[in-house]
Amino acid sequence: MPSIGVFALQGDVREHLQTLTALGVDAFPVRRPSELERCDGLVLPGGESTTMAKLARTFELLDPLRERIHGGMPTFGTCAGMILLADRIEGGTSDQETIGGLDATVRRNAFGRQVDSFEADLELTGLDAPVHAVFIRAPWVEQTGPEVEVLAEAHGHPVAVRQGHLLATSFHPEVDGDGRVHRLFLELVAG
Numbered sequence: 001m002p003s004i005g006v007f008a009l010q011g012d013v014r015e016h017l018q019t020l021t022a023l024g025v026d027a028f029p030v031r032r033p034s035e036l037e038r039c040d041g042l043v044l045p046g047g048e049s050t051t052m053a054k055l056a057r058t059f060e061l062l063d064p065l066r067e068r069i070h071g072g073m074p075t076f077g078t079c080a081g082m083i084l085l086a087d088r089i090e091g092g093t094s095d096q097e098t099i100g101g102l103d104a105t106v107r108r109n110a111f112g113r114q115v116d117s118f119e120a121d122l123e124l125t126g127l128d129a130p131v132h133a134v135f136i137r138a139p140w141v142e143q144t145g146p147e148v149e150v151l152a153e154a155h156g157h158p159v160a161v162r163q164g165h166l167l168a169t170s171f172h173p174e175v176d177g178d179g180r181v182h183r184l185f186l187e188l189v190a191g
């Protein structure tokens, strides 16, 4: 049974833990480096990416996260988690740090005020039926490097991407109880 941590200094941690537990994995919150060491894979949840990065820095988790993730640990970022995985961000605060690893430019709060939060049924490469996607002040992927595969789009922009051991979605697959996107991630963990 793989051990999957969920970054838990801020964000919608509980929903990810529930989804992962329902899929039969050992899922636990990660707040300190010793917990990170136990992980076969990691989820970076939705939340507020600026706060998450600051807290990770304060709790001395940012550099260990970079080490593990850049070292190949399978990692799944949702919404703010996608922002944390991005090598480059648009619309961030001037001092906003990311963990990085995903060769992409991600724009924060990209859908603008009109479609601030919305839901859509999306085709996602690797799934045989559309996934119900919930977007909450979501980012989109603005530019991708050659290693990045786009798995889904909304409003003409990539909203689910994969690069090797990294998976990221603009939306929140943890909120509607459909575990299929998490299962795709667990396939990455299984290698």
Ligand code: GLN
Residues within 6 Å of the ligand: 045, 046, 047, 048, 049, 050, 078, 079, 080, 081, 083, 108, 109, 136, 137, 138, 139
């Ligand atoms: N807008 C948030 C940010 O920039 C992300 C929103 C979310 O995770 N639901 O961090």
